[in-house]
Amino acid sequence: MARRIIVVGANAAGVEAASAARKKDRTAEITLLSQEKNAGYSRCGLPFVIGGQIPSFKDLTVYSPAYFQMLKLNLKPETKATAINTKEKAVTAVDKAGTTETLQYDSLVIATGADAFMPPIKGREKQGILSLRTLEDGEKLLEAVQNGAKSAVIMGAGLIGLETGVALIERGLKVTVVEMLPQILPQMLDADMAKMVQEHLQEKGMCVLTEKAVEEFLGDDKVTAIMAGGEKIEANLFLSAFGVRANTKLAVEAGIPLGESRGIKTNGRMETDVKDVYAVGDCAEAPNIITHKVACAQLGTIAVRQGKVAGTNAGGGDALFSGILASAVTRLFETEAGVTGLTEAAAQRAGIEVVTGAISSKTKADYYPNALPIKVKLVVEKESQRIIGAQIVGGEGVTQRINALSFAIQKGMTVRELAKADTAYAPPLNEAWEPMVLAAEMVLMKLR
Ligand SMILES: Cc1cc2nc3c(=O)[nH]c(=O)nc-3n(C[C@H](O)[C@H](O)[C@H](O)COP(=O)(O)OP(=O)(O)OC[C@H]3O[C@@H](n4cnc5c(N)ncnc54)[C@H](O)[C@@H]3O)c2cc1C
Numbered sequence: 001m002a003r004r005i006i007v008v009g010a011n012a013a014g015v016e017a018a019s020a021a022r023k024k025d026r027t028a029e030i031t032l033l034s035q036e037k038n039a040g041y042s043r044c045g046l047p048f049v050i051g052g053q054i055p056s057f058k059d060l061t062v063y064s065p066a067y068f069q070m071l072k073l074n075l076k077p078e079t080k081a082t083a084i085n086t087k088e089k090a091v092t093a094v095d096k097a098g099t100t101e102t103l104q105y106d107s108l109v110i111a112t113g114a115d116a117f118m119p120p121i122k123g124r125e126k127q128g129i130l131s132l133r134t135l136e137d138g139e140k141l142l143e144a145v146q147n148g149a150k151s152a153v154i155m156g157a158g159l160i161g162l163e164t165g166v167a168l169i170e171r172g173l174k175v176t177v178v179e180m181l182p183q184i185l186p187q188m189l190d191a192d193m194a195k196m197v198q199e200h201l202q203e204k205g206m207c208v209l210t211e212k213a214v215e216e217f218l219g220d221d222k223v224t225a226i227m228a229g230g231e232k233i234e235a236n237l238f239l240s241a242f243g244v245r246a247n248t249k250l251a252v253e254a255g256i257p258l259g260e261s262r263g264i265k266t267n268g269r270m271e272t273d274v275k276d277v278y279a280v281g282d283c284a285e286a287p288n289i290i291t292h293k294v295a296c297a298q299l300g301t302i303a304v305r306q307g308k309v310a311g312t313n314a315g316g317g318d319a320l321f322s323g324i325l326a327s328a329v330t331r332l333f334e335t336e337a338g339v340t341g342l343t344e345a346a347a348q349r350a351g352i353e354v355v356t357g358a359i360s361s362k363t364k365a366d367y368y369p370n371a372l373p374i375k376v377k378l379v380v381e382k383e384s385q386r387i388i389g390a391q392i393v394g395g396e397g398v399t400q401r402i403n404a405l406s407f408a409i410q411k412g413m414t415v416r417e418l419a420k421a422d423t424a425y426a427p428p429l430n431e432a433w434e435p436m437v438l439a440a441e442m443v444l445m446k447l448r
Helices: 012-024 043-050 065-070 135-146 159-170 191-203 249-253 300-314 344-349 398-410 415-419 435-447
Strands: 004-008 029-033 073-076 079-085 090-095 100-104 107-110 114-116 151-155 174-178 207-209 214-218 225-228 231-234 237-240 244-246 277-279 328-332 335-341 354-362 373-381 387-394
Touching: 004 012, 004 100, 012 029, 012 073, 012 107, 012 300, 029 079, 043 135, 043 159, 065 073, 079 249, 107 300, 135 237, 151 159, 151 225, 159 174, 159 191, 159 237, 159 328, 191 207, 191 328, 191 335, 191 373, 191 387, 277 300, 328 398, 335 398, 344 354, 344 373, 344 387, 354 435, 373 398, 373 415, 373 435, 387 398, 387 435, 398 435, 415 435
Parallel strands: 004 029, 004 107, 029 073, 107 277, 151 174, 151 237, 174 207
Antiparallel strands: 079 090, 090 100, 114 244, 214 225, 225 231, 328 335, 335 387, 354 373, 373 387
């Protein structure tokens, strides 16, 4: 009898898991359940449709219906999994028409993702507070812009809030970003690096208010203003970008344990504590490569890697997930920012004694036209001299340097080894002294 694999959730992690399972097992019956109308699209591209760089939300489709047909993946859109019975190995699902069916599995992959989070703020039941998670959310946001919104308040200065803020400014809106913490991008950058990004955003016309917690939504039925840090801020559009929370309801109700970070607990094979049930992507937790502490990374890159591991295993193969470094990049107007591994603040929270070094340089030879500024900061464990984190802010060339430093961290490279790295140079492409190498030398000077 053919192996039956059910995947709940058909986005980054779910589709990757189903595809990997198909590669391992050509005859398996693979079913994907998606409560959304659209499956296999890129959430990461949503801010760029809003900003106008990508013409249509339809362009965000990564996996077309033809893809599912070609791999013989039985995709059931607008079908919600409502219960898992791990003893009977069955999933109950309800489709758009209200028809309930029960599907048997040999292996189950939970890839239910995350939902936008709204803290318990007074007035949050009022209408008009938008979020950006699904394609429909994106359509609503763009519709509000097209209906003449002139100003927006974005609550939360994380990646999604800032990318959307930039998009709205590009559409001509006046944008105010309100952040509770003293800095923007608090998960991604240390305060010194975040300051550079904040200055750039302010130069481009974004009003950034830090250390202001949202206290209340004002307005009759519909929000017309917020109170934040004692200040009333009026706008036509309100975006909640407070962060996301793992969508674990289905797993919890089925008795599948969560871990310390409140994500679904998994092992290196992305198996949960229940036999033949895997969890992947934004709903699942996994250990950080450096601290070994578990976390839900909630990044597309991690979701697809975990999906591949679980799918391979569910299809009869043998794969291991190596852990999370949480490498991430973004581009905000003309500034790129990236991180890999631990920030200095995260290392301190983890009780690791570090030495840091930062260098400001250029992305081309100093004399070459249009050389752009770039700053590299390295975080090095004092005792072992191993690189455990890096942040880069600059006009170009951030992503591939972040990737190179991610490889260095994963291979356990010391700062001394990085300082001797053989790097490439040509005036239109780089400085003779690669900025990452100069940052390593800064750390070595402090270590001496
Ligand atoms: C605006 C935005 C920008 C982003 N930018 C980046 C970026 O630049 N780089 C990056 O790495 N990451 C980025 N991310 C994060 C990335 O999109 C997520 O990490 C990724 O989508 C996680 O994939 P997933 O499959 O785990 O979860 P999801 O994409 O959330 O998919 C889970 C799916 O499961 C469905 N589902 C849930 N419960 C059920 C159920 N009971 N039955 C059926 N279906 C169910 C959900 O409706 C959803 O369709 C961004 C996210 C957003 C919102």
